[in-house]
Amino acid sequence: MRVFVLRADYGRYTDVFRNNNYIGIGWFEQINPIEGGWDLTDKEFLKEKYREKYVGDASMRVNQNVGQIYRFINEMQIGDIVISPYNTNDLLIGKITGELYFENDNSSPYPWRKKMEWIKDNVNRHSFSQPIQNTLRATLTCFEVKQKDEIFESLGYDIPHSKKENYDIKFDSKSxxxxxxxxxxxxxxxxxxxxxxxxxxxxxxxxxxxxxxxxxxxxxxxxxxxxxxxxxxxxxxxxxxxxxxxxxxxxxxxxxxxxxxxxxxxxxxxxxxxxxxxxxxxxxxxxxxxxxxxxxxxxxxxxxxxxxxxxxxxxxxxxxxxxxxxxxxxxxx
Structure with a gap:
């Protein structure tokens, strides 16, 4: 089980996610990848389709955005935990209950969706450690949270702590x-x-x-x-x-x-x-x-x-x- 953050345009659509029990992403808003027969497991194929739609985007932006699309489709699995921030300090937290589906119902600009069961609402981000708060500041739409044990504990899960690597950084050079x-x-x-x-x-x-x-x-x-x-x-x-x-x-x-x-x-x-x-x-x-x-x-x-x-x-x-x-x-x- 993994933990992800899925933004809703800086929290503008988090209420929609909560009220309609789904999460979603955009980028290919009008395209139904399921009916179109797209190979969603092929990242290079997704990059090709992305470049066709967003011709002027630089390589770095292509890699980042396709990486998020690929993560949403292939890495976020049923049972995984998802955090969706509001445009305040509050967070919406739940778990994925369904596979990818397409629905363009105008409730949000995100027709590529997965069903959710929301577990906690209005969780203040300051209740978490500083490393998690730093992670939540990521500007990506979709990304994984490494500090998952703390999230699991906040949800009442009994998960053993993982050992944190000690880098033991030393600075002894004047240059x-x-x-x-x-x-x-x-x-x-x-x-x-x-x-x-x-x-x-x-x-x-x-x-x-x-x-x-x-x-x-x-x-x-x-x-x-x-x-x-x-x-x-x-x-x-x-x-x-x-x-x-x-x-x-x-x-x-x-x-x-x-x-x-x-x-x-x-x-x-x-x-x-x-x-x-x-x-x-x-x-x-x-x-x-x-x-x-x-x-x-x-x-x-x-x-x-x-x-x-x-x-x-x-x-x-x-x-x-x-x-x-x-x-x-x-x-x-």
């Missing part, structure tokens, strides 16, 4: 920051933004807008930073993967001007901030902006390393994982 930074600079801007999103997720950030679609003003991420259930902060983030070009006061003023009224700002770069930029970020009478330079970003990366690797794997982002190529000691291969 490690430079080595890690060089690896980051090998990433293209999109990949680096993804890495930033994974780091933010492990720190409690949950996006409310899709990456790359936040809006004007150079804002790359928008969402809520949950501080261990104690406080929630509306946060917008700008990312600049500069190496030698330091960030000046002009960029800080421009970023501040793009911030929404009730949001705080965070500016992340691999380079440094000029003195006037630092002064401007804390200017009296103006909205403060948190600055994270290259050294601070790498420090956060080291502290969150295990969790970051987990969420990259969770997102099926093998391309990014391969490009990072860090050993457990964080020394690049």
């Amino acid at each position: 490690i920051n430079e080595l890690i930074k060089n690896k980051f600079l090998e990433l293209d801007p999109t990949e680096f933004e993804l890495l930033v999103s994974y780091l933010l997720r492990t720190l409690g950030f949950e996006p409310t807008q899709e990456t790359g679609k936040v809006g004007d003003g150079g804002i790359d991420f928008e969402g809520i930073l949950d501080v261990n259930g104690i406080a929630s902060i509306n946060l917008q983030v700008q990312v600049k993967r500069y190496d030698n070009n330091s960030i000046g006061e002009r960029e800080i003023r421009s970023f501040r001007g793009a911030l929404k009224q009730d949001f705080q700002g965070c500016f992340i770069t691999l380079s440094k901030f000029q003195k006037k930029a630092i002064e401007s970020s804390n200017k009296e009478g103006y909205k403060g902006i948190q600055l994270i330079d290259g050294n601070k970003f790498i420090e956060l990366f080291i502290n969150q390393y295990e969790e970051i690797i987990d969420v990259i794997q969770l997102d099926d982002n093998d391309d990014l994982l391969e490009k990072l190529q860090f050993k457990k000691s964080l020394l690049p291969l």
Whole structure:
């Protein structure tokens, strides 16, 4: 028995899932794969069909989305547990009771469905450990939860604890920051933004807008930073993967001007901030902006390393994982 998360468009259709006792996915909304005779066990076939429908999608996006479709069809089995988050801190939890079927009844944009028996409703995510809360922040629609024992226990199942691997990470090299930074600079801007999103997720950030679609003003991420259930902060983030070009006061003023009224700002770069930029970020009478330079970003990366690797794997982002190529000691291969 396994545990999965199945999102419903950031919780917009979770009530529909609950009221109609099903879960579902989209992507091929008008296509009935059962009547069409599709080989749903063939991932390459699904990739081919996906590329026919979404011609402009990059390879990474194709792999991620088809991976989710394949997981929903083939890996989520009868008896498995499914968590569907609301657009609040609450969760809907149940178990799969039926095989894949197709029904386009306009109750949701997800006609590829599986029947559910809901076990618990309005479960507060903060009742779970921080690792599970980090997992729940994944932006994928469909993914597996590794910390299944804790979920089973919350449902009253008597499941023995699995042993957690001890990585025993040590950092004893003065040049490690430079080595890690060089690896980051090998990433293209999109990949680096993804890495930033994974780091933010492990720190409690949950996006409310899709990456790359936040809006004007150079804002790359928008969402809520949950501080261990104690406080929630509306946060917008700008990312600049500069190496030698330091960030000046002009960029800080421009970023501040793009911030929404009730949001705080965070500016992340691999380079440094000029003195006037630092002064401007804390200017009296103006909205403060948190600055994270290259050294601070790498420090956060080291502290969150295990969790970051987990969420990259969770997102099926093998391309990014391969490009990072860090050993457990964080020394690049």
